Amino acid sequence: MTDNTSTASEEAVQNATLQKAVIVGMQPGQPARVIEEAARFARLFRVPLVVAHVDVTRFVTYEDPDGYVHSAPIDINFDAGTAEFEAVQSEAAAALDGTGLTWTARQLVGDPALAIKQLANKLDAQLIVVGTRKRGIGESIREFFTGSVAARLAHRQHRSVLVVPLQEPVPDEQPEIWTE
Template identity: 35%
Template sequence: MSDEIWLDCDEGWPDGPVVLGVGWGVSEHLVRTAAAIAAALGQHLVCAFVDPAGYLAEWEPEHQRTALSLEPASNEEAHFPSQQLRRSLESVLGQPGETWSYRVLDGDVAKALIRLAENTDASLLVVGAGGVGALARIERLLEGSVSAALIHRQPRPVLIVPRS
């Protein structure tokens, strides 16, 4: 993409789903905000959980790869939290279908969300603001800020929803 303005106000908001990055402790406020924006834009909401302990086979050194596909190495331990999260989303949004869907991805959170946004031609990425407190600061120091990585690594608009 060139340096041109991605959103031309004369043409309206770009088509494409709204991608919502959700974590294990997702807030109802974040989910409702993203759903309301997607509905106002007339777009599908894609809720994406990224398991940072998983990884895509393509990210292994070439001499260590056991697969040539983009299929992730399975992390059985992540199935329970991702299913719990899906049930939490369903309690707020109802059953997945025409208005929303749920994806489970693996790897670096920001990279996985960027890849999903590119593959779905998303019009907007939505994430929650980072946590507060010493533990959250240490986590950001070790792993980095997902919202900062999204803002700096890809051209789509990013909405950071504060905690309610």
């Protein structure tokens, strides 16, 4: 089940049904292991799963008193975030259909750690699940400037954060983690 809420009242009603959910942060093309782990915990806790995709090409302009977020694009390519969200919804459906798990997908905007934190607060989430970043020089540079989403979540809110490895572990005898 997916839902891209469009109004503040619809979102408030849906938030009431999603209380105590497990939230999983997803990006298109992310290994299925991340959503599978999140689904496992949602089943263990007997709560819904919320698949969250953060559109970093948009930013929050203001938030209504009832929590509805208004956003604006950073650049004129309006379709980038929409296409990514549709890909995330499709990947989530492929991974979750037939599991019997109640789930929904949410498109968030802005800084990933802050957006997921805000959603977790609205839903009083049980757990936040994210994947590790890919290894490589490009990702190292990005993380240098923006920081690790998992680390920022762990230090900026009180919920448990499960970090799922995306790649094979680096061997203990390898001195450098990011060799590229």
